[in-house]
Amino acid sequence: MSQARTLNDVAKHANVSPSTVSRILNGTASVSPDKRKSVEEAISLLGYRPNLMAQALAKGRSMTIGVVTQAISSPFYGETFVGIEQGLASSGYHPMFISGHWRAEEEREAVDILTSRRADALIILGGNLEDDYLLKMAESLPIVTVGRTVQGLEHQSINISQEDGAMLGMRHLLDLGHRRIAHISGPPSHRDAIERFTGYKNALAEYGIAYDPELVLEGNYQERAGLLATEQLLSRRTDVTAIFAANDQTAMGARLAMFRRGIRVPDDMSLIGFDDLFASGYTTPPLTTVRQPGEDMGLAAANMVFALLEGHRPKPPRLSASLIVRESTSRLRFA
Amino acid sequence: MSQARTLNDVAKHANVSPSTVSRILNGTASVSPDKRKSVEEAISLLGYRPNLMAQALAKGRSMTIGVVTQAISSPFYGETFVGIEQGLASSGYHPMFISGHWRAEEEREAVDILTSRRADALIILGGNLEDDYLLKMAESLPIVTVGRTVQGLEHQSINISQEDGAMLGMRHLLDLGHRRIAHISGPPSHRDAIERFTGYKNALAEYGIAYDPELVLEGNYQERAGLLATEQLLSRRTDVTAIFAANDQTAMGARLAMFRRGIRVPDDMSLIGFDDLFASGYTTPPLTTVRQPGEDMGLAAANMVFALLEGHRPKPPRLSASLIVRESTSRLRFA
DNA sequence: CAAAGACTTGACAGCGCTTTCAAAGTTTGT
DNA sequence: ACAAACTTTGAAAGCGCTGTCAAGTCTTTG
Known part of the structure; x- marks a missing residue:
């Protein structure tokens, strides 16, 4: 050596x-x-x-941006990573990703690691960290949260309205004539999941449709849960004509359950997801979904970090969900 | 602050x-x-x-393992990341990922960044870095390569035989009675892609089937290329009964092309991929594929790094590809 | 009971780099 | 030609921590 x-x-x-x-x-x-x-x-x-370590010591800046993420392999966060990477590119700063697996304790540990390494700023992607904790943290370090808004840190949070996004998807289904729409939720501990669920209920109300608790099944954002929930749903109800899945992965699971039962999509049943993962454009049939601009969010987060680092007050861009109509949804046919 | x-x-x-x-x-x-x-x-x-920066300076160890990857959002590498993360967990070491986007120049830059940050070791995931370069690098730093074997660094390389994997998949198709099997390759600059292609040809030879260049189309490991290649293939040949895609993403693209033309999988045509991405178990129909143990490879890489760090000579585990039969392949029916 | 170990502790010199501070050298103005 | 104002340069302190060294205490042993 x-x-x-x-x-x-x-x-x-x-x-x-x-x-x-x-x-x-x-x-x-x-x-x-x-x-x-x-x-x-x-x-x-x-x-x-x-030697960057020596420079860091002498200058008091490590040139690293800590990113607390939930799962390094998550397809949705993956897009955000790309945005962050791009935003940081050729700035001399580099991201360091630590996974929290949606467990507040692990996330706190991730923050500890990152502060030990003297990250110059933190980007928090989703997660279950308490607002107070983040607020306190933010006193001593530039912090940008993505996918959640922290009370008192609004101008350092970049987020889209999950509720509005959900309503976008639901209105699409509703406008297509669907009335018995099931929802497979995300984990009840996720605020996004709750908001999407709220959007589901709001849209129903908007169209004057009674909310039927039997039509909502609990999922966890994973394919398998989508599969299981759909099987359960289908064995219990036969009048459902559309499913609004809490995210694309859940939709994929639901799709498989339908495939197993020979239910055609969208002929027999419409299916809509949320996130617009890259893969969703290549499913059979391509999935109609509510798009979350993951990459843009990452890019924006990086830019906000720079602003914060320079002592400016960043202005979070107005990003929002949009409906991507593909082929998994169609007008209700009166059988 | x-x-x-x-x-x-x-x-x-x-x-x-x-x-x-x-x-x-x-x-x-x-x-x-x-x-x-x-x-x-x-x-x-x-x-x-x-302050980890100060410790790093004083001890001469930064406690970070540099990971040169190709794309932070790649579904295949994602699994490897998880393995690396797990392997490093609670060792005090943390990974730092830098993407090279399959361009040697960018990868070299990634290595520079990582050495500037005094990473204690490097894990190189695939890529196009020259063997000489890696060899020279390895003189001054523990390096483990994943997904490629460097001449002279075999005991620090963890890899599976892509060729064997491809043959596994091809034999499956062949045993099912398929004879006109197309191949959509990966980028010709990737050695994996070349090896898989070689496996394709070898299997053909093994079964005494003449290699027909018209049946191999060039792809790039992305869905879109799979789609395009398949469209081209289908408009040119009608006798193909199966497609061996260079990876699952390519297979997804191919699947969509077939869907567009009303070709049923596997009834009309069998389809097989490579990698076994998590999502592949949830496609319609679930994809038969050759599994690459990405997570295990990551885990093994982390362990080899530890061995190297302790001055031991690591023993790369014998990992190999395996066939995962799902529902996208079936016995050839004589129409 | 003195000598030899065995522990515990603080001073201090780095690790590799940045950043005053002040000295030395140059240029400019009149 | 000489003071004033810059410009270029090196010495030295310090960033926060580790690790060596030696001093000081306390036990143990012949």
């Missing part, structure tokens, strides 16, 4: 003081052309790369 | 020297119970968290 070269090595090689090398590296002050040249030569000769 | 407390603050509060605090933190030496107690009190009172 060859030792990494240090700034001092470079200084010696170039016959200048360490300060000068540092100045050239950071452009902190002007330096005579000849010294600059010899320093640059020494740098490439030695293959010198500044 | 309240200043973070330092080890010195703790020392003063507890009326001991910084060394003592350090010793307690690291368990480096025994300390009298009363001092330990007062230090611990001071720590929790002040909410002290060690």
Whole structure:
């Protein structure tokens, strides 16, 4: 293991003081052309790369943005990661992802790790961290939350209205003539899931349809739960003509349950999801869904972090859900 | 922004020297119970968290494992991320992911970033980095490659035979009676893709079937390319009875193309993928595929990193692809 | 009971880099 | 030609922590 070269090595090689090398590296002050040249030569000769740890210590900035996520492999957050990555690109800052698995305790641990590593700012993706905790945290560190709005931190939160999104999807179904619409919810502990559920109920009310608790089944945002819930639903009710799934993954599970029973989509039953995962455009049939602009949200989060870092007050962009009509929904046919 | 407390603050509060605090933190030496107690009190009172940057500088270990990946949102690598995360869990080490997007230049940049941050080891997931480069890198840093084997670094590479995997899938199709089997390849620049293609040809040869170049279309591991390639294929040949897609995403695209043309899967045509993404178990119909144990590979990579870090010579586990038969393939029916 | 260990503890010198501060060298103005 | 005003440069302190070294205490042992 060859030792990494240090700034001092470079200084010696170039016959200048360490300060000068540092100045050239950071452009902190002007330096005579000849010294600059010899320093640059020494740098490439030695293959010198500044030690970011040392820089972090000296400058008090680690150049890393901590990202508390829920699951590193989540298809939905994946898009947000891309946005964050892009937003941070060539800024010198780099993201560090730690997963919290939707457990407040693990998320707190993730925050601890990130603060130990002296992340310059935090981006919190969803999760179950208490508002108070985040609020306190925000006093000592720039924090941006994505997918949730923290009371008192509104201008550092980027979020879309899940309720509005759900209503968009429901109105689509309703306008298509569906009346017996089932809902497979997300985990009851997720505020998004609750909001989507609320949107479901609101839309029903808007169209003057009585809410029937038997039509809502609990899921957990995973495919398997969507499958199970749908099986249960189908064995209990035969009058349902459409399902509004809490997210695309749930919809995929529901789709499989229908496939198993020979129920055609959308001929026999309409299906709509939420999120618009990339894969949803390639299901059979392609899934109608409510799109959440995950990548844009990530990008916006990165930009807000920069604003915060520079002491500005960021202005969260107005992002919103949109309906993506594909082929899993169709007008109700009076059989 | 309240200043973070330092080890010195703790020392003063507890009326001991910084060394003592350090010793307690690291368990480096025994300390009298009363001092330990007062230090611990001071720590929790002040909410002290060690500064990992400072520790890194002093110890010369950053406790971070650099992971050069290709796309942070890739469904296949996602599973590997989970494995890495798990493998590293509670070891004090944390992964830092940087994406290279399959471009050698970007990957080299990723490596630079990671070495600047003094990552203690690197895990390279796939990619197009030259073997020489990796070999040179490996002289100064523990490196584990996943999804590719580097000449001279075999014991630090974890990989499965893509060729064998492809043959597994092909034999399945062949045993089902299929003879006109098309292949939609991955990007010709990926060695995995090439190996899978080779497996395709080998299997054909094994069954004494002439290789027909017209049956192989170029894809790029993305859904869209699978869709396009399949459309092209179907408009050109009507005798194909099965498609072996280079990966599940390609298979999804192919599936959609068939759906568009009213081709039933598997009744009219069999379809098989590669990777076994989580979502593949929920497609319509569920996809038969060749499973790559992504998570296990990630886990193994983490363990190999530990071995390397401790100066041991790691023994790469023997992992291999396996056939997952679901419902997208069926015996050829003589129409 | 003195000498030798065995523990516990604090001072201090780094780790590699940044950032005053002040000295030395240059340029400008009159 | 000389003071005033810059510009370029190096010395040195310090970021927060670790680890060596030596001093100080306390036990143990012949």
